Amino acid sequence: MINFPKPTVEQFFRTYMITNFSVSSDEKRLIFSANLNGKMNLWAMNLPDTYPYLFAHHDESNSFIKFDPENRYVIAGFDKDGDENHQIFAIPSEGGLPQPLITGESTEKYFFSHLSDDGKRIYYMTSEENPSFLNARVRHLEDNSDELINVGEVSPTNLAAVSDNEGAFVFLRSFANTYVTGFVKVGDETYHLTPDPDKVHVVFEPVFIDDKTIYFVTDFESEYSYIAKFDLETKEFSPVLHIENESVDSLKWDKKNNVFYLTTENGVQDDLYRYDLQSTKLDKLITPVDVIEKIQVTKSGHIYMLGRSATVPHNVFQTTNGKEWTQLTNNRVLGLSQADMVEPDVVSYTSFDGMEIEALLFKAKPENDNGHTIFWPHGGPQASERKFFRSMFQCFLNRGYTIFAPNFRGSTGYGSSFVKLVEQDWGEGPRLDCVAAIEWLFENNITDREKLFLVGGSYGGYMSLLLHGRHAEYFKAVVDIFGPSDLFTFVNSVPAHWKPIMDRWLGDPERDKERFIKDSPVTYLDGMVKPMLVIQGAKDPRVVKEESDQIVEKLKSEGREVEYLLLEDEGHGFSKKENEINVYSRMLEFLEKHQG
Numbered sequence: 001m002i003n004f005p006k007p008t009v010e011q012f013f014r015t016y017m018i019t020n021f022s023v024s025s026d027e028k029r030l031i032f033s034a035n036l037n038g039k040m041n042l043w044a045m046n047l048p049d050t051y052p053y054l055f056a057h058h059d060e061s062n063s064f065i066k067f068d069p070e071n072r073y074v075i076a077g078f079d080k081d082g083d084e085n086h087q088i089f090a091i092p093s094e095g096g097l098p099q100p101l102i103t104g105e106s107t108e109k110y111f112f113s114h115l116s117d118d119g120k121r122i123y124y125m126t127s128e129e130n131p132s133f134l135n136a137r138v139r140h141l142e143d144n145s146d147e148l149i150n151v152g153e154v155s156p157t158n159l160a161a162v163s164d165n166e167g168a169f170v171f172l173r174s175f176a177n178t179y180v181t182g183f184v185k186v187g188d189e190t191y192h193l194t195p196d197p198d199k200v201h202v203v204f205e206p207v208f209i210d211d212k213t214i215y216f217v218t219d220f221e222s223e224y225s226y227i228a229k230f231d232l233e234t235k236e237f238s239p240v241l242h243i244e245n246e247s248v249d250s251l252k253w254d255k256k257n258n259v260f261y262l263t264t265e266n267g268v269q270d271d272l273y274r275y276d277l278q279s280t281k282l283d284k285l286i287t288p289v290d291v292i293e294k295i296q297v298t299k300s301g302h303i304y305m306l307g308r309s310a311t312v313p314h315n316v317f318q319t320t321n322g323k324e325w326t327q328l329t330n331n332r333v334l335g336l337s338q339a340d341m342v343e344p345d346v347v348s349y350t351s352f353d354g355m356e357i358e359a360l361l362f363k364a365k366p367e368n369d370n371g372h373t374i375f376w377p378h379g380g381p382q383a384s385e386r387k388f389f390r391s392m393f394q395c396f397l398n399r400g401y402t403i404f405a406p407n408f409r410g411s412t413g414y415g416s417s418f419v420k421l422v423e424q425d426w427g428e429g430p431r432l433d434c435v436a437a438i439e440w441l442f443e444n445n446i447t448d449r450e451k452l453f454l455v456g457g458s459y460g461g462y463m464s465l466l467l468h469g470r471h472a473e474y475f476k477a478v479v480d481i482f483g484p485s486d487l488f489t490f491v492n493s494v495p496a497h498w499k500p501i502m503d504r505w506l507g508d509p510e511r512d513k514e515r516f517i518k519d520s521p522v523t524y525l526d527g528m529v530k531p532m533l534v535i536q537g538a539k540d541p542r543v544v545k546e547e548s549d550q551i552v553e554k555l556k557s558e559g560r561e562v563e564y565l566l567l568e569d570e571g572h573g574f575s576k577k578e579n580e581i582n583v584y585s586r587m588l589e590f591l592e593k594h595q596g
């Protein structure tokens with residue numbers, strides 16, 4: 001009777017990002033961080049009522065939310081326009097405007113670590129006086145005094161757990177994403193959590209289950225991360241629970257029931273388990289989403305979860321029995337059902353050296369298919385493309401583009417050795433995995449040789465630039481979203497607390513000069529002959545504006561076709577709805593222009 005047009009770009013971008021949440025100890029209030037009114041703010045629901053109301057108005061991205069155990073205040077972290085210089089603010093218990101609590105110069109960082117059980121002391125990390133390695137401090141809220149408790153040394157050192165009696169402190173020291181040691185400080189004594197800190201491994205998610213026992217996640221002498229324990233009385237390390245071919249990713253303690261809830265990373269999706277410490281029984285739980293972003297277990301043993309799937313945007317769910325989940329938020333794509341969107345196929349292909357690479361293939365529905373494919377190398381690079389909702393993907397799929405996203409070597413979710421393969425090799429192995437993926441798309445008639453686009457962000461932007469420079473013949477046009485363009489300038493421009501990990505992650509510009517030249521996209525300027533769109537946030541602290549400025553300038557001076565979209569009030573991502581819509585509409589316009 002009434003005919004409605006195809007969904008517009010705007011419709012896909014009217015989903016909201018929920019980046020974090022926290023539940024009060026009495027479970028009467030849930031606060032979440034979302035761009036519901038266009039910018040990131042804190043919203044609350046007075047449970048069981050799920051109607052959200054504005055709780056704290058600050059228009060900035062949030063780094064943490066913590067309720068005072070006695071509900072006298074809430075503390076939260078915010079940065080400024082995506083600069084990632086997070087500072088700590090206090091909000092009245094009934095909500096309002098965040099007021100600065102632990103803040104300093106706009107260039108300094110203040111990361112929350114722990115709030116004491118009585119809500120009177122905040123433990124935090126700061127770049128103040130120690131920008132590379134960070135210091136740990138405690139703020140006494142009763143008299144506003146502030147105390148230094150640890151000076152970071154050797155490499156960035158993060159206070160990750162504090163015992164209930166505030167007598168033992170677990171620190172994590174990062175030498176790389178794949179090399180993070182853990183140690184516990186008790187008075188003047190320090191003990192390593194694993195038997196040999198000189199062996200490359202990671203330690204994360206430390207949890208005190210009492211003042212003498214620390215559980216944590218590690219991949220010490222293992223391909224997949226598992227749960228281990230350190231006993232402060234005997235000073236003994238012991239492995240506790242391995243799950244075959246899955247890496248434990250997070251660990252939450254349910255004191256009342258003496259169980260752990262753990263999530264595991266299993267390729268392109270996550271799993272949730274319940275582990276009973278007494279009986280050692282492990283149960284896999286059914287979850288409403290494929291990718292779990294955060295779990296909170298309350299004193300009563302209820303589980304709250306933030307997650308998403310390929311066709312389900314970020315939402316918060318709750319369960320009281322680990323079986324049935326209630327969806328507390330109703331974040332959805334305007335006017336579309338899950339069936340209107342595309343679930344990816346999980347495929348694998350053989351790369352140049354015989355290595356099997358997993359990938360996500362999102363096929364445009366036949367009624368929408370425009371015959372073109374977008375090749376998407378993910379960011380990180382030590383991250384992966386997973387079954388999570390991206391409004392950009394679903395919008396482009398609806399416009400008829402098929403999308404292919406390979407988890408090239410260096411991606412997470414496939415074991416510790418696989419992640420390390422990108423270290424000191426940003427431009428060879430992973431690039432050849434991308435080239436093999438492209439040939440596989442052609443051989444399997446998924447993609448027409450004349451109809452391939454290349455789009456990537458961050459490391460994916462770097463890979464897009466590099467593939468463009470070295471293999472331009474494959475692509476019709478290229479979109480680079482804040483990608484490093486020159487490894488020599490990139491290595492020196494990252495935040496101070498990343499610098500100590502750059503050697504293992506990327507390399508040393510003097511020692512590895514030849515490789516830096518070989519793997520820098522700017523080396524292949526002559527090959528970048530296809531139309532390009534470059535997108536950059538002016539406040540990006542990870543891949544600074546100069547990385548995009550310089551490639552755009554150089555391409556322009558060579559007379560190449562390049563468009564540049566610079567967002568003044570964004571960092572390493574697009575947090576403001578207006579900017580997000582602007583970016584993705586511009587990308588769509590660019591792709592459509594170059595389809596012919």
Ligand SMILES: CC(=O)N[C@@H](C)C(=O)N[C@@H](C)C(=O)O
Pocket residue numbers: 177379380381382457458459460498542543
């Ligand atoms: C140190 C590190 O691994 N940082 C990544 C999370 C990161 O931000 N990488 C950038 C370059 C990206 O690809 O997103």
